[in-house]
Amino acid sequence: MLTILEAAKLNPSPLVQGVVEIFARENPVLLNLPFEDINGPAYVYNREGTLPGVAFRGINESYTESTGVINPQTEALRICGGESDYDTFLIQTGTGTNDARAVHDGLKAKALALRWGKAFFDGDSETDPREFDGLNKRLTGAQHIQLAVGGAALTLAKLNELIDAIQGAPSLLMMNKALRRKVTDLAAGTSAVTMTMDQLGRPMTQYAGIPIGIIEDDEEGKPVLGFDENDGQGNLDTASIYAVRLGMDVFHGIQTAPVDVRDLGELPNKPAFRTRIEWFAAYVLKHPKAAARLSRINAS
Numbered sequence: 001m002l003t004i005l006e007a008a009k010l011n012p013s014p015l016v017q018g019v020v021e022i023f024a025r026e027n028p029v030l031l032n033l034p035f036e037d038i039n040g041p042a043y044v045y046n047r048e049g050t051l052p053g054v055a056f057r058g059i060n061e062s063y064t065e066s067t068g069v070i071n072p073q074t075e076a077l078r079i080c081g082g083e084s085d086y087d088t089f090l091i092q093t094g095t096g097t098n099d100a101r102a103v104h105d106g107l108k109a110k111a112l113a114l115r116w117g118k119a120f121f122d123g124d125s126e127t128d129p130r131e132f133d134g135l136n137k138r139l140t141g142a143q144h145i146q147l148a149v150g151g152a153a154l155t156l157a158k159l160n161e162l163i164d165a166i167q168g169a170p171s172l173l174m175m176n177k178a179l180r181r182k183v184t185d186l187a188a189g190t191s192a193v194t195m196t197m198d199q200l201g202r203p204m205t206q207y208a209g210i211p212i213g214i215i216e217d218d219e220e221g222k223p224v225l226g227f228d229e230n231d232g233q234g235n236l237d238t239a240s241i242y243a244v245r246l247g248m249d250v251f252h253g254i255q256t257a258p259v260d261v262r263d264l265g266e267l268p269n270k271p272a273f274r275t276r277i278e279w280f281a282a283y284v285l286k287h288p289k290a291a292a293r294l295s296r297i298n299a300s
Helices: 004-008 014-026 028-032 088-092 098-122 156-164 177-186
Strands: 034-037 042-050 069-076 078-087 144-146 172-175 193-197 203-207 210-214 236-244 251-255 260-266 272-285 291-297
Touching: 014 028, 014 098, 028 098, 028 172, 028 210, 042 272, 069 272, 078 088, 078 098, 088 272, 098 272, 144 156, 156 177, 156 236, 156 291, 172 177, 177 203, 177 210, 177 236
Parallel strands: 034 251, 144 291, 172 210
Antiparallel strands: 042 069, 078 272, 172 236, 193 203, 203 210, 236 291, 251 272, 260 272
């Protein structure tokens, strides 16, 4: 099980390593989500449906045969990427350097990470078949806990209910900064909130031993998990918190290979050097209780 940051350490290309580090810095999902390299355009797996029956029996009695139900699932890869051009004039006149070009390539990589991160929550293949379905589309029933119609204030009881909706211990809680402040305020005077360090050595808040990943803006500068969700009455003024358990047996990413960064050199029909960044990736929610959402949370 390797995250894209861990896999990049095994990649000798400094260009790829630099882009992957940008991915990890900009998106706590991509910092923590393990990925599996696959062959072909889709990943086929089985999801447990119904367990087979078992029973106690007496001496000389027999069992009643029963067989469990396995539901086959398919997750298709999606293509996400972009191109970055840098004028030859800026390099040849000394007003720009290859380092400056790398800055522009880095901006493209940052935009890709933020766009993928937005789809992780809001993706909808019915609205845009080029996207994969995000958590808001996938989480239903008991895995989507909704506060009162009209919204309500966050409580630790509801946050604990969200955590308990995950089978096993969650790997990560995801929310905006305002809700993280609310969590720390609610838990003030207790030992529930502690500090740790993430994989990049940055301080990270934990609640009940679970790291809190802060989800900020998308590539257009708009909040991904802002207070802009329907409160059940048509008002777009509430937000959500998510809990996930990550691992190759429950919830992980899929890709053909780590992000592909190609220096295409100078273009024949344009005086510019071009870098193309592409990633063929998606994610697989194998276990129905590996992710959960708490929605309709008011800002105050």
